[in-house]
Amino acid sequence: MKSSNKLCEDALCAIFLPYAKAEACKFYKDFLTVKPSIMIYCIKLVNIRHSPCEGSKYILDFDIYPYIGAHVTIAVNRMTVCINAYDGEITVVSFKQVRSFPIPNHLWDVVCQPF
Incomplete structure (x- = not known):
């Protein structure tokens, strides 16, 4: 069985998955x-x-690892989210690229410009 800390972390990642997808x-x-x-x-x-x-x-x-194709990770992004404790409003404060990875030659057709 997973520890309660790991379960909480997994639950938070699941809750913020739609935000990560939209920002990416x-x-x-x-x-x-x-x-x-x-x-x-x-x-x-x-x-x-x-x-x-x-x-x-x-x-x-959060660190986000977006991928294209058959799970070719293209970068590491950092997303910062703020939750207002009074009303539960969620705001994405920032989404930035921390590191990029080389794109394999067979996937260059989906690249418009280097990032």
């Missing part, structure tokens, strides 16, 4: 002719912090 599609729309894929195992919770002095917010950082 927006980020790569000018670089790729296809939408990058992201599955639950492509998200890693990196950090959670509470910010009581900013109106009680929770800030979560």
Whole structure:
């Protein structure tokens, strides 16, 4: 059986999967002719912090590993999300590329420009 910490991490990754997919599609729309894929195992919770002095917010950082084709990882992205503790409103604060990986030659037809 998984530890409760791992279950909580997996649950948070599942909850934020739609946000990760939407942000990745927006980020790569000018670089790729296809939408990058992201599955639950492509998200890693990196950090959670509470910010009581900013109106009680929770800030979560995720590493996202989008892929194209048959699971060819194209980059590592960092997504920061803010949850307002009063009303539960979720806001994506940032989505940035931390690292990119070379695209194999057989997938160059889906690349519009290098990223």
